[in-house]
Amino acid sequence: MKVVNWLDEYAEISVCVALMMLMAGILAVQVFMRYVMGASLSWSEELARYLFIWLIYLGISYGARQMRHIKIDAGLKLFPRAARRWVVILGDVLFLAFALYVVWTSWEVIGRQMMLGQRSPALSVPLWIVYAAPFVGFALTTLRQVQTITWRLKHPQAAVEEEV
Numbered sequence: 001m002k003v004v005n006w007l008d009e010y011a012e013i014s015v016c017v018a019l020m021m022l023m024a025g026i027l028a029v030q031v032f033m034r035y036v037m038g039a040s041l042s043w044s045e046e047l048a049r050y051l052f053i054w055l056i057y058l059g060i061s062y063g064a065r066q067m068r069h070i071k072i073d074a075g076l077k078l079f080p081r082a083a084r085r086w087v088v089i090l091g092d093v094l095f096l097a098f099a100l101y102v103v104w105t106s107w108e109v110i111g112r113q114m115m116l117g118q119r120s121p122a123l124s125v126p127l128w129i130v131y132a133a134p135f136v137g138f139a140l141t142t143l144r145q146v147q148t149i150t151w152r153l154k155h156p157q158a159a160v161e162e163e164v
Helices: 002-037 044-065 081-116 127-154 156-163
Strands: none
Touching: 002 044, 044 127, 081 127, 127 156
């Protein structure tokens, strides 16, 4: 149970930190190779780009975990206090619907990429792995949004106070 709780609390941020460190390390080696050694690595920029793509999509899930997805907090004050709770939940439901849409469409893109069998130019990585980032990130976001909506329904006053 401790492992599940740890994964629930720290999974995305741990992977994001690891990806960021790996990306920074690869780019530092590339800078060293280019400016000190006079020869650049052919694969480093491509790998850094793919790591950054994965970092972005897992970061979206982390933002949803922290209940900090993109929204306009000032607009919430335009609604009566009694309605704010439901406006916040409606926003979460809309974001959940968007996340499900991205999961669905990215699954189709992954399938097409697997059929085509394309590979990246420098690393020769199957491109479906790169295209899986939105699927994984938004599948986790879907889970986090369900958790958020459940929490907001169980803690109505805390949800409104937190948003304002």
